[in-house]
Amino acid sequence: MDKSVVVLDLIADGHPGSFEMLIEKYGNLVWSIGKKFLYNQSDLEDGVQEVMIAIWKSADKFDQNKASEITFISMIARRRFIDYLRKITKHKSEDSLDDENKHIHLYKESLLNEETDLSLVKSAIEELDTHDQELLNLSVYQGYSHSEISDILNIPLGTVKTRIRRNLMKLKDAFATNKRKSKVIQLQNG
Numbered sequence: 001m002d003k004s005v006v007v008l009d010l011i012a013d014g015h016p017g018s019f020e021m022l023i024e025k026y027g028n029l030v031w032s033i034g035k036k037f038l039y040n041q042s043d044l045e046d047g048v049q050e051v052m053i054a055i056w057k058s059a060d061k062f063d064q065n066k067a068s069e070i071t072f073i074s075m076i077a078r079r080r081f082i083d084y085l086r087k088i089t090k091h092k093s094e095d096s097l098d099d100e101n102k103h104i105h106l107y108k109e110s111l112l113n114e115e116t117d118l119s120l121v122k123s124a125i126e127e128l129d130t131h132d133q134e135l136l137n138l139s140v141y142q143g144y145s146h147s148e149i150s151d152i153l154n155i156p157l158g159t160v161k162t163r164i165r166r167n168l169m170k171l172k173d174a175f176a177t178n179k180r181k182s183k184v185i186q187l188q189n190g
Contacts, residue, residue: 124170
């Protein structure tokens with residue numbers, strides 16, 4: 001299938017076979033995101049089904065001017081897997097919840113720590129151009145290897161490696177600068 005085909009537009013237009021195209025083009029992506037949230041194979045399979053249906057239902061909301069197709073799909077998948085994790089955890093028995101609660105507590109604690117610096121990271125990322133933001137999204141948030149990113153974006157592997165490394169260094173510097181500025185402001189407002 002042509003990588004430039006926007007599957008979400010085909011779905012929104014009611015194109016025959018578009019759901020199969022969605023699965024072919026993005027099934028592995030959704031599966032890999034799900035594996036980060038769900039460890040039980042049965043839960044993972046059910047979660048992937050729910051996510052694919054959610055993507056199908058949200059296809060008409062996709063706007064290429066706001067995000068790439070892969071970013072849009074990834075965001076829906078991540079949100080739906082978090083919702084699914086909450087739903088299945090809520091329905092477990094009290095005995096099995098102890099272990100699950102420890103995992104969820106650590107996960108929530110991790111999210112809170114991330115939220116503390118989220119605005120600083122967000123402003124540093126927004127300083128990058130959209131192509132570099134997409135590269136980092138695929139690498140850092142979605143866990144694709146450099147060679148997979150090269151295939152997805154159809155750019156040379158060396159270019160992928162160089163741009164990711166360069167942009168991670170830029171983010172590190174920008175984050176450190178923004179964090180220092182934030183501490184100075186906190187001290188002044190003290």
